[in-house]
Amino acid sequence: MKNRLRRERMAVLGLCALLAATSAEAAARPSPVSAGLLQQFPYAMNGLVSTSSSTGSAVVVYHPRTAISAAHVVFDESRPFDPWQNDGRFYLRHHSATGPSFGSGVPFAGFFYYSGYADAVRRYGGTGDRTYHLDLVVHYGFEDLAGGGWAGWWTNGDGVLANRAYSKLVVGYPSGLYSFGHPYLYLMHQTGPFVAALKRRYGDYYTASGASTGPGNSGGPVYGWSANLGQWLVAGVLVSGQSKLLGDGRDVVGVRAMDKGAWKLVKKAIPDDVRPWVSISTPSAVSARSWAFSGTASDDQLVDWVKVRVVKLGRNAAKWNKKKSDWVKASLSGPRDSRTWSATLKVPKKGSFELQARAHDRKKKGPVSEATFSQ
Amino acid sequence: MTAVSTAGDASGPAAAIERALAALSTGEDAAAALASLEQSLLAESPAAVASAIERFLASGRNADTGLDLRVAEGGALESAPTLRVALLDWLGLIDPERAAQASLAVLDRRTSPDEWAVALRNLVWSGDAYEFVVRDRTEALLRDTAWSQEPSTGYLEAFDLVVHGQSLHLVDELAAWIGRGDAPELRWAAFLTLDRLVIASPARTLAALLEVPAIGDEPVVRASLFARADLREADQRAVVERYLRADDVGPEEIETFARRFPLHSRALGPRLVTREEVPGITEQARLDRAALRTLEDWIAEDELADRRAALQLARARLESRVESARRGGVL
Numbered sequence: 001m002k003n004r005l006r007r008e009r010m011a012v013l014g015l016c017a018l019l020a021a022t023s024a025e026a027a028a029r030p031s032p033v034s035a036g037l038l039q040q041f042p043y044a045m046n047g048l049v050s051t052s053s054s055t056g057s058a059v060v061v062y063h064p065r066t067a068i069s070a071a072h073v074v075f076d077e078s079r080p081f082d083p084w085q086n087d088g089r090f091y092l093r094h095h096s097a098t099g100p101s102f103g104s105g106v107p108f109a110g111f112f113y114y115s116g117y118a119d120a121v122r123r124y125g126g127t128g129d130r131t132y133h134l135d136l137v138v139h140y141g142f143e144d145l146a147g148g149g150w151a152g153w154w155t156n157g158d159g160v161l162a163n164r165a166y167s168k169l170v171v172g173y174p175s176g177l178y179s180f181g182h183p184y185l186y187l188m189h190q191t192g193p194f195v196a197a198l199k200r201r202y203g204d205y206y207t208a209s210g211a212s213t214g215p216g217n218s219g220g221p222v223y224g225w226s227a228n229l230g231q232w233l234v235a236g237v238l239v240s241g242q243s244k245l246l247g248d249g250r251d252v253v254g255v256r257a258m259d260k261g262a263w264k265l266v267k268k269a270i271p272d273d274v275r276p277w278v279s280i281s282t283p284s285a286v287s288a289r290s291w292a293f294s295g296t297a298s299d300d301q302l303v304d305w306v307k308v309r310v311v312k313l314g315r316n317a318a319k320w321n322k323k324k325s326d327w328v329k330a331s332l333s334g335p336r337d338s339r340t341w342s343a344t345l346k347v348p349k350k351g352s353f354e355l356q357a358r359a360h361d362r363k364k365k366g367p368v369s370e371a372t373f374s375q
Numbered sequence: 376m377t378a379v380s381t382a383g384d385a386s387g388p389a390a391a392i393e394r395a396l397a398a399l400s401t402g403e404d405a406a407a408a409l410a411s412l413e414q415s416l417l418a419e420s421p422a423a424v425a426s427a428i429e430r431f432l433a434s435g436r437n438a439d440t441g442l443d444l445r446v447a448e449g450g451a452l453e454s455a456p457t458l459r460v461a462l463l464d465w466l467g468l469i470d471p472e473r474a475a476q477a478s479l480a481v482l483d484r485r486t487s488p489d490e491w492a493v494a495l496r497n498l499v500w501s502g503d504a505y506e507f508v509v510r511d512r513t514e515a516l517l518r519d520t521a522w523s524q525e526p527s528t529g530y531l532e533a534f535d536l537v538v539h540g541q542s543l544h545l546v547d548e549l550a551a552w553i554g555r556g557d558a559p560e561l562r563w564a565a566f567l568t569l570d571r572l573v574i575a576s577p578a579r580t581l582a583a584l585l586e587v588p589a590i591g592d593e594p595v596v597r598a599s600l601f602a603r604a605d606l607r608e609a610d611q612r613a614v615v616e617r618y619l620r621a622d623d624v625g626p627e628e629i630e631t632f633a634r635r636f637p638l639h640s641r642a643l644g645p646r647l648v649t650r651e652e653v654p655g656i657t658e659q660a661r662l663d664r665a666a667l668r669t670l671e672d673w674i675a676e677d678e679l680a681d682r683r684a685a686l687q688l689a690r691a692r693l694e695s696r697v698e699s700a701r702r703g704g705v706l
Binding site for chain 1: 659
């Protein structure tokens with residue numbers, strides 16, 4: 001939620017699988033993320049959004065150059081015909097008692113929002129359920145926003161939010177909970193993990209009581225735990241809330257679900273000339289000379305195939321590479337919007353080697369992703 | 376000859392429509408009633424369904440659904456506020472030519488702005504033959520005093536037809552609507568329409584805007600629209616230079632222009648008839664780079680000395696963006 005905002009507008013992850021989920025009855029409240037966890041998923045993909053007149057939260061998801069947040073973070077109602085703040089910057093993993101200096105961070109190149117949002121603000125007010133239903137913005141950058149990484153996502157975040165079986169986690173910057181000078185003021189916070197079945201209020205807007213964040217957390221991701229993948233995946237964006245810490249009568253989080261329609265908006269922020277990309281997961285050894293590699297690739301709108309090769313490093317590398325280091329096509333599988341590649345390749349029996357992976361579409365090659373291993 | 380069901384049949388599309396009418400009139404769950412009707416109609420031949428819808432529309436009967444008019448991707452409706460609007464929508468999907476005929480009949484009477492919006496969409500979907508009618512009826516809809524007092528969603532969605540028709544002769548009128556204090560939704564719809572006209576036809580729309588003395592006493596409006604310009608195009612650069620030199624462009628307006636220029640961000644969402652073309656990221660970066668070079672020229676110009684401070688702010692922001700594009704390998 002942006003800082004100067006209404007209290008009702010407000011806003012997890014990763015290895016929080018290690019943490020026990022709190023029941024909603026026990027009231028999940030925001031607490032600072034340990035600095036030692038900031039480099040780990042899912043915290044590593046979160047950051048602070050700042051414009052010349054507001055701050056909020058965001059997460060890099062779906063593509064290394066796209067970040068989702070709440071529309072109201074960059075929407076200034078006091079400017080009737082100039083409400084959209086066009087000078088936003090992203091401060092990845094900001095974690096400090098003070099805010100970032102405006103010149104640091106990565107400038108967003110632009111953003112997309114629902115055409116009905118501004119109209120909804122005028123018709124239903126900034127805190128109307130129908131307004132929160134459209135309270136989503138997709139920022140994009142000319143460069144990677146999180147060092148080439150991105151958070152995973154649920155294609156059906158609405159179903160995940162509404163299902164008690166999935167633990168929830170909220171991440172962001174609830175700086176409005178603190179007074180100026182407080183050591184926690186601009187620390188990354190998390191609320192949860194907690195258990196709750198969020199209730200649909202209107203369209204894609206859901207709320208749950210028993211959990212709270214604070215002003216500034218708006219735009220932060222609401223993750224749902226995937227037991228199958230062992231990961232926190234983005235299921236929604238925090239857009240509203242109430243907090244007993246701020247004198248409200250109860251603790252509430254309001255979330256704009258990321259469903260298929262919302263991901264379509266994200267896809268539009270990946271222009272045609274963005275190159276395809278791949279990531280590399282931890283491999284497993286099939287034998288001493290053969291390893292199974294896998295990873296994810298951009299969705300099939302961008303990727304027609306993935307090619308991989310093993311490059312030996314160090315002594316005798318040239319000889320080995322000449323014989324065995326050819327690009328080969330990997331197998332592609334998985335749903336349209338979450339492609340997985342896999343390949344079993346010969347590897348050097350000893351020493352270090354590098355796996356290189358590259359996604360292609362019909363017109364262009366993506367950048368080469370590299371990961372170094374040894375045995 | 377095509378077999379056609381009649382309202383007297385217990386089954387068939389006409390009977391299904393009658394059942395839906397009865398259900399809606401007695402306050403049953405509207406979404407469920409419309410979903411059930413859609414299922415029934417999908418099971419029938421398209422010709423029979425089209426005939427049944429035509430007869431129902433001609434009867435003038437109707438029932439409210441209590442639902443919002445919501446446009447889905449591609450221009451079809453996700454939900455409709457009345458049974459007639461839902462049927463008009465489905466007819467457009469089933470048989471564009473017959474839908475065009477039924478839509479012409481709708482547009483002959485002053486029914487409702489929601490019906491008119493869907494009828495106009497149907498005419499566009501049927502091809503170019505009704506271009507003049509679409510333009511004429513769109514303007515009649517938007518100028519209807521009563522309909523514009525409390526604009527319905529369909530009324531507001533119909534602004535998309537102005538963009539579709541590239542109706543630049545309406546620029547003055549759109550600017551005047553922005554100045555209306557009695558209908559905030561209308562003001563915003565008019566602004567968005569101007570914005571989308573600038574995106575679709577920048578040089579001509581901006582030139583037309585230069586002839587508008589003021590836009591509703593809101594200097595930031597014109598500034599935001601001029602911030603869309605692509606200075607790589609000579610005609611756009613020329614019109615922006617005229618804008619910067621214009622006497623009626625004050626410091627607040629220039630500051631807004633400088634804060635936004637060049638503007639890539641935009642509203643996306645389903646429209647009745649138009650589609651959004653999003654420029655590639657490389658294209659955007661090149662536009663930024665060209666804008667930066669032009670800003671340097673302008674800052675050096677004595678004739679623009681009174682604009683210099685604002686232009687320097689724009690330059691600082693753009694330098695950061697262009698540097699980002701270089702780091703990202705886009706430039």
